[in-house]
Amino acid sequence: MADSWRQPRRLLLLAIGSLTVFFLVAPTLVIVPMSFTASQSLTFPPEGLSLRWYTKMVTDPQWTGGFANSAVVAVLTMLLSTVLGTLAALGIVRGRFPGKSGAYALILSPLIVPVIIIAIGMFSLYVRWKVTGSAAGLVLGHTALAVPFVIVNVGTSLRTMDRNLELAAMNLGANPSRTFFRITLPIILPGVVAGALFAFLTSWDEVVVAIFLTTTRFRTLPVEMWEQVRQVVDPTVAAVSTTLLAITTTLLLLILVVRRQTPVR
C-alpha cells in the first residue's frame, strides 16, 4: 500500500504541528486558570478556585476606568479609520494619479516601521499639539496604525468586485455618490466590516503608543495592566487578561465569518 510508508511521516507532521501550536498558545492559555486562583499572588498551577479577582476587576475604578477608556478609544479609532481607510482604498484601487504607489507605501508604512519609533515620533509631535493624555490624541495615533488594515481588507474586496457594476449603475442614472452607497458599499461590505474589526482590535490591545500618549488620569486597559504588573503582581491582571482574550478571540472569529461572506458575484 502506498499509505504504509506515509504513515510515519504523517505522525511526525502531526507531532511538529501540535508542538508549534502548543508553543504559540500555551503562554496565552496559562493565564486563564491563573485568573481563577484563590491565592493573593499570580501562581501556576492556581491554588484554590475563586472569582474574587473578577469581582475586583469589575468593581475597582482603576480597572473599570481602563475598560471604559479602551472601549471609547477603540470604537472611535474603528469609526475614523474605517471611513478614512475605505476612502483611501477607493482612491488607490480605482484612482489614477501620479505618485500612487508612493502614497500607498506611505499609508501602509505603519505595518513595517517599528511601533516604538512611531510612538516616540507621535509623542514628540502630540506634546507640541497638546493632545497627549486625551482620548482624542490616542484615537489619532491608533487610527494611523489601524488604517492600513482597513485599506488592505477593503482593497481586496474592491479588486474582486466587477467594475461593470458601477458602470451599469451610472448608466441607469445613479450619480457617483448614489452608485457608491447603493452598489459599491453593499458589495464590498464584508471587506469594510473585516477592516473595521481589525481596526478595533489594533486599538483595543495596543500598548506601546498608548504608554507614550496616556497619563495617570487617562489610561487604557493594556497600559493599566502594564503598570500593575510592574508594581503589584495581583491576579486581577490575569482576570483582565482572560477577559481581553475572550473579547479578542470572539472578534477574530467574527472576522473569519465575515471574510467568508466574499462579495457575492
Place this chain on the structure above:
Amino acid sequence: MTDRPALVLRSLVKRFGDATAVDGVDLDVRKGEFLTLLGPSGSGKTTTLRMIAGFTVQTSGTIEVDGRDMSRVPPYEREVGMVFQNYALFPHMTAAQNVAFPLQMRRFGRSEIKRKVADALALVKLETFGERYPRQLSGGQQQRIALARAIVFEPRLLLMDEPLGALDKKLREALQLEILRISRQVGATVVYVTHDQEEALVMSDRIAIFNHGTIEQLGDGEDLYDRPVSLFVADFIGESNILRGRFERTADGAWLVRAEWRWRVSARQADRHGLAHDSAAALVVRPERLRIEAVETGLDAQWNSVEAAVTEVLYLGSSRKVELVLPDDRSAVVRQPIGELDGDLHAGQRVRLAWRVDEAVLVADPNG
C-alpha cells in the same frame, strides 16, 4: 414625426496614449433602427460604444443623441440604456430590484415602479422570477433581466455590448430573436456590438464593419455580402474565393492579371473603387457564384474561368461543398444547392471553375 437621427457620431476619435482605438468614425443611426457594429476584437467597436454610453470620453469629435450634444454630459444623465456581456446585474438585489433601480434613480412613485417593473418582467417573459437573486438565474435569464433593466426607463438609445457572448450557441440563437422581438415591441433604437457575423446578419437593419478604428463599410447584409467595398469586408463577411493579381486597363477592357492568367473584370467596379492601372487588386467570388464545368467547355466573354482539381466533396444536407486546388496551389471552395446538382464529382477530377464577370467583385488589395 421627425426624421432627425437618434444618434449622430461625427469624426469620433479616441486615443489611449500613442494607440488610436477609434480613428474618425462618422455614423447616423435612424430612430427605431437596429444597427450593429461588427468587427474583429481591437477594431474599435466596443470603445465606440463606451463613448456613446459616456464611460470613456472621446479625444475629439462629437456624439449627438436626439440632437443633443453629449460631449459634456455624464453617463448618468445620458438616458442611454446599456446591456453588458457579463450582465452586470447587482448581486445584492433581486431581479425585480435590479429592474426597479433605474426607476428609483429617476424618483418614480412606488406604485408606478411596481407597475413598470411588472410590465418589463412580462416583456422578457420572466414575470415569476422577480424575487430571485441573479445567482439563482441561468445565464440566459440573467441577460433577459439585464435587458428589462436597460429598457424599463425608456432610454433614447439601447446599447448592447456582445450581450450573448457568454452563452452557448443554441441559447444565443433563441435570445437573438427574443432581443429583436423586444426591441421592436418597445420601438427601441439599438446599437449592438458583436464579432459574430451571423448574429449581425440575423439581427441588424444595417451593419457597420469596423477595422482599425474606422468604419470600413456601412450597409445592410446584402450590400456587405454582394457589394463589399474592400478586401477586408469581403473576407470578413461570409466565405470568399479571393484571386489576387494586378489590375490592368487595355483597349479591349479591364483585366486582373496573374501569372499566365488574365480575367475580365468590371470596369465600372474598378472606377467605383478607384483602381489605377497596374495596381494590386483582388477578385472576390462567393462560393455559390462559382460553377464547375468540364475542362473542355467553351465560355463566352461574359464568363471567366480557371482550371482546378477537386480535392474534396462534402455533402452538407441542403448543399454540396466542393474544395478545389488551383494550378498555383491556392485553394478554392464552391457551394452548390443539392437540388441543382448535375453529375458526380470525385477527388482528383480536373474541372474548369467559371464565374460571370458581373458576379465577381473587384477590390483593391492593400497587401499586394
